[in-house]
Amino acid sequence: MKFLFPSRACHRVLGALAVLAAIARLAVAAEDSCITCHEHQKQREAFLNSAHAQAGVTCRDCHGGDGKLKDETAHTAAGFQRPDNKKAIAAMCARCHSDVRRMNPYGLPTDQLDRYKTSKHGEQLFGKNDQKVAVCTDCHGVHDILKAKSPQSRVYPTNIPATCGRCHSDAKLMAEYKLPADVVAQYKTSYHAHMVFAKGDLSAPTCVTCHGNHGAVPPGAVQVGQVCGKCHVRQRELFEKSVHAELAKNDLFKECVSCHGNHAIQRATPALFATACSQCHRPGETKPFEVRDRVAGLLRQAGEACAAATERVRLATVLGLATDDEQLVLQQAGTQLKQLDVLQHSLSPETVAPVAKQAGELAAQTLASVAELERRERLKRLALAPVGLFLSGIALLCWLKRRQIEREEKQ
Ligand code: HEC
Ligand code: HEC
Ligand code: HEC
Ligand code: HEC
Ligand code: HEC
Ligand code: HEC
Ligand code: HEC
Ligand code: HEC
Ligand code: HEC
Structure with missing residues (x-):
């Protein structure tokens, strides 16, 4: 314990220094014409609480422009940008977040854009210029981006269903893609959601645990078991030995999902034997x-x-x-x-x-x-x-004896 104190005090000093440095940086940022002129606008409030402002990122780091110009020519200066489409937004974020040198000090991975491009969202945006799919700012926010670990963050496990639901519960939007609009509602009825929301057990899955966050893809038949098997290891091992394992390898059986469903998974009871098998097997078999x-x-x-x-x-x-x-x-x-x-x-x-x-x-x-x-x-x-009988007998005798004595005294 003795050895821990100096290092703990050291950490405190370092922490205080980091806060001071952040305040100093903000003070510098405040001298920017951007932030003074945009002072009363909502961006500023949201921005000052964000992970970016706390790390010293300024308006100009994202938007460019000239922070010394005090009038609106600030906007027309070289390099100014206000991204007006989702590809430009992804490029803006990736300028730092795909840059290993920039992200190393924070220990952040730099694969978000690469992974995003493999997702259905990314394929649609980069392949078909579809502006309706999710890009970085749809999941994280724009000026109010918080650290993923912050419980207020849009990507914190308990906020995920709402973040995805903004689009995936939009019946009109989903109809355009022939996708169901009830995935969030279904998920909310599940035992997994019960564990996350009612029991606060964050080891149970939300949308991104099964689909991936940046690489949000619908798992194919082959991957489905891997998704569930990440947590339910033993069930997966046993499934691999079952008669259906070979079928699953050939996309003819969706592993766990075929019997348990995907979004509305309930507690499993023996009643499942009565319903699950006859979904596929006919009475003749x-x-x-x-x-x-x-x-x-x-x-x-x-x-x-x-x-x-x-x-x-x-x-x-x-x-x-x-x-x-x-x-x-x-x-x-x-x-x-x-x-x-x-x-x-x-x-x-x-x-x-x-x-x-x-x-x-x-x-x-x-x-x-x-x-x-x-x-x-x-x-x-x-x-x-017998002991009871014996004792009762004695008691009876005593009582008789006493009555006899009483009678004799009266006479
Ligand atoms: C003289 C005050 C002033 C200064 C200085 C200023 N802005 Fe603005 N800015 C405005 C006003 C007014 C608007 C238009 C209203 C709005 O969209 O909020 C605007 C709009 C914007 C927009 C949106 C543009 C669009 O096309 O919708 C961005 C982004 C922006 N400013 C960023 C900056 C940045 C970055 C700086 C510093 C380099 C800066 N501003 C400096 C007043 C200013
Ligand atoms: C992390 C990058 C980033 C930072 C830092 C940032 N912005 Fe933005 N800003 C964006 C993006 C991306 C958009 C486009 C949002 C959209 O169209 O959905 C935007 C849009 C805007 C707009 C247009 C109106 C709106 O809200 O959509 C204004 C005005 C603006 N920013 C001002 C500022 C000011 C002032 C600062 C500094 C206090 C700032 N921004 C800091 C990324 C950033
Ligand atoms: C100028 C470089 C820069 C740009 C551009 C930028 N970021 Fe960041 N971002 C950072 C830095 C630095 C941090 C702080 C890391 C920390 O404190 O851990 C950060 C933090 C984050 C975090 C929190 C990470 C965590 O620890 O959980 C998210 C999410 C994020 N940025 C998303 C975005 C998005 C979305 C955009 C585009 C709108 C964007 N960033 C644009 C530099 C940038
Ligand atoms: C479909 C929603 C979604 C999209 C689109 C998305 N993110 Fe994320 N992002 C998440 C989630 C969810 C997390 C939290 C990860 C976790 O805790 O497992 C996250 C985490 C992060 C982090 C923290 C570090 C990490 O990788 O875990 C950064 C930085 C980040 N995202 C940046 C970006 C950038 C840049 C883009 C655009 C190229 C982007 N995100 C697009 C959902 C999304
Ligand atoms: C801005 C709206 C928006 C947000 C937010 C959003 N998505 Fe999507 N997502 C879409 C659209 C639109 C499609 C349809 C793309 C297609 O199929 O061509 C889609 C497709 C998908 C698919 C592929 C479905 C399939 O079978 O083709 C998955 C999986 C998915 N999203 C998961 C998520 C998850 C998980 C989140 C939250 C972390 C999320 N999405 C947030 C708009 C959004
Ligand atoms: C326990 C894992 C799991 C969770 C949690 C989960 N999903 Fe899924 N999801 C799946 C599987 C597996 C499939 C593919 C089903 C199939 O192939 O039959 C799927 C399919 C989808 C599809 C495509 C639907 C279709 O019919 O084509 C979308 C969109 C989607 N999920 C979004 C979400 C959203 C949004 C959430 C959060 C509310 C979520 N998922 C939570 C496992 C999950
Ligand atoms: C052929 C149908 C079928 C398949 C495929 C299947 N299950 Fe089950 N599962 C059941 C039945 C039936 C029960 C209920 C057993 C009982 O309560 O007596 C059950 C029970 C469970 C339980 C609760 C009991 C326990 O094991 O702790 C979990 C968790 C579970 N399954 C996960 C999975 C996972 C993960 C997969 C994929 C690797 C999977 N199941 C594949 C039929 C199936
Ligand atoms: C991130 C980890 C995780 C993933 C991924 C996951 N689960 Fe679960 N699952 C849990 C936890 C935690 C519980 C609640 C504790 C328990 O009963 O094991 C649970 C409970 C269950 C139950 C109810 C068990 C019971 O006691 O009756 C079933 C059935 C189930 N999961 C099936 C699945 C299927 C099928 C998939 C894939 C589509 C899946 N799970 C994906 C973590 C996970
Ligand atoms: C998603 C559909 C599906 C579900 C659900 C399903 N099976 Fe099957 N099962 C198949 C298919 C397809 C075959 C291969 C048929 C064949 O070989 O004739 C098969 C084969 C079998 C076989 C081997 C049959 C043989 O003739 O060797 C057994 C045993 C079996 N299933 C038992 C079950 C039981 C028990 C359940 C419920 C707990 C169940 N299945 C649920 C699709 C399913």
Whole structure:
């Protein structure tokens, strides 16, 4: 600890210096005719709070012009620009953000424009000069750009659906591209959105986690599993062993999405077995339904056995029996059940059966052990019965004796 203090104090001094430097830079910027003349305009307010102003970027760094000229000739000076189309905006931002030397001090990557060009947005803008797709400023803002990590930033996870939704919920705009306008609404109903918005769990995905931020593309059938598999690693491994894996490689099956959907993914329950498979398999096909019934059956049996054991333990506990050991075994069985939900992605009864068997055995073991507890309890009661009788007998005798004495005293 002792060694940390000097370095911490050092950091404080450095931090204070950085703030002073930023203020000094702003003071210099304030001498710019741009900022004094545009003083009351909304750009200034927004700008002064931005990541750019805080890093000392001035109006002229983006717009050019001459900051010494005090009248509107400032605008006509060499190099002045007000980008009036989205390609020009991308070029303006990239002048710094694709420049390794400029970005190195901030540790920022310089691949945003390159990635953007591979996205559907970028392909449309650079390939077809489509001005309706998103460019840098549509996602980040213009003068009020904040650091991505700032919770107020347009690209902070909790703000992402609204940022994309400005266009992707616009029914008229989306109709022009034959795209659905309900992706944001669908996403908001999902378990993922519930985790992000209701539970504050930022490890669950928003739009850009699945689509990429600068390279926002619709994942193709092959990539879909990789997208989900980034987080759900084990499910993906097991899917790769399933009968559908080969189909997915040939674009005939959309991995996870075929059963779970994409935007409105809900908590998965065994009910999914009843609906998912018959989306594609017709009643005439025997094999798929045979496999489904075996796998789902194994899961159901294990689940029912554990539920029955849990109920039995609960009742025993209510009756005052000490069931700590049994609850421990039940916990193990619960872990096996969770594992079964994952393992069934192999669609292989051989993979599922051993764990289902273990869970069933643990449930049976619990039942047997509760039965033993109850038997011992009964024995205890039986053993106590004669003692009870004996004590009651004594009490009766005492009472009779006392009545006799009382009667004798009265006479
Ligand atoms: C004499 C005051 C004055 C000075 C100095 C000045 N501006 Fe302006 N500027 C204006 C006014 C007025 C407008 C037009 C209203 C508007 O669009 O906000 C304008 C418009 C602009 C526009 C939008 C142009 C367009 O085509 O829509 C930009 C960009 C701009 N100024 C940037 C700058 C920059 C950068 C500087 C410094 C190099 C600067 N201004 C200096 C007053 C000034
Ligand atoms: C990070 C680059 C950047 C900086 C720094 C910047 N601007 Fe801009 N500005 C833009 C872009 C890009 C546009 C075009 C926005 C559009 O058309 O969607 C723009 C547009 C404008 C406009 C046109 C009206 C509007 O709001 O769209 C004015 C006026 C303007 N800027 C003034 C300023 C002033 C004054 C400063 C300094 C206080 C400044 N800008 C700093 C990038 C910048
Ligand atoms: C004159 C060079 C320059 C131009 C032009 C420029 N930027 Fe920046 N940008 C910077 C610097 C420097 C930072 C500050 C980095 C920091 O403080 O971490 C920054 C920060 C950012 C950040 C925050 C990064 C983070 O840490 O999360 C975003 C987003 C951003 N710029 C977007 C844009 C967009 C969009 C445009 C075009 C409208 C643009 N920039 C134009 C230099 C520039
Ligand atoms: C479709 C929306 C979108 C577009 C278009 C977009 N960005 Fe971003 N940008 C994001 C998101 C989302 C993040 C946050 C990344 C994260 O936290 O994972 C980000 C992060 C950044 C950062 C912080 C560093 C980084 O790479 O993570 C910079 C700088 C940046 N963008 C600049 C740009 C520039 C320059 C352009 C235009 C060439 C651009 N962005 C276009 C959504 C977009
Ligand atoms: C300024 C409006 C706008 C914003 C903001 C915007 N987009 Fe888009 N996006 C479009 C348009 C328009 C298209 C249609 C392009 C096409 O298909 O030719 C599109 C296409 C897409 C596609 C490809 C769809 C397909 O199947 O062709 C994806 C994926 C996408 N956007 C994701 C996002 C994400 C994620 C965000 C937010 C981070 C976002 N977009 C923000 C306008 C926008
Ligand atoms: C859990 C991952 C995931 C999340 C989160 C997600 N998407 Fe998607 N999205 C997908 C997949 C996978 C597809 C491709 C579906 C397919 O091929 O059937 C897709 C397709 C799309 C398409 C093309 C639609 C079509 O029918 O062609 C758009 C546009 C889109 N998403 C936008 C968004 C937006 C905006 C958000 C945020 C509100 C979002 N996505 C959130 C996984 C996701
Ligand atoms: C053939 C249909 C099908 C496919 C393909 C599929 N799943 Fe599932 N998934 C299910 C069913 C059915 C359940 C419910 C099991 C239960 O609750 O008994 C489930 C449960 C889940 C669960 C919750 C239980 C657990 O495993 O923790 C997650 C997460 C999940 N799936 C993710 C994925 C991912 C990721 C993929 C792609 C790699 C995928 N699934 C592919 C049918 C499928
Ligand atoms: C950025 C990481 C991430 C990505 C990408 C992702 N998920 Fe999730 N997912 C989560 C988290 C976190 C949860 C909530 C915690 C949990 O139950 O595992 C979750 C929950 C789920 C559930 C519900 C699990 C349950 O307990 O019932 C399913 C089903 C699911 N995801 C499927 C998918 C599918 C399909 C995709 C791809 C289209 C996908 N996920 C992409 C992180 C992710
Ligand atoms: C998106 C469509 C789709 C969904 C959903 C789907 N399957 Fe399939 N499945 C296929 C296709 C296509 C084949 C290959 C058909 C063939 O070979 O005749 C296949 C093959 C199979 C096979 C191998 C059949 C054989 O004859 O060897 C089994 C087993 C199977 N699926 C089980 C299931 C189960 C169980 C579910 C639900 C949990 C399910 N499938 C959901 C499309 C799907």
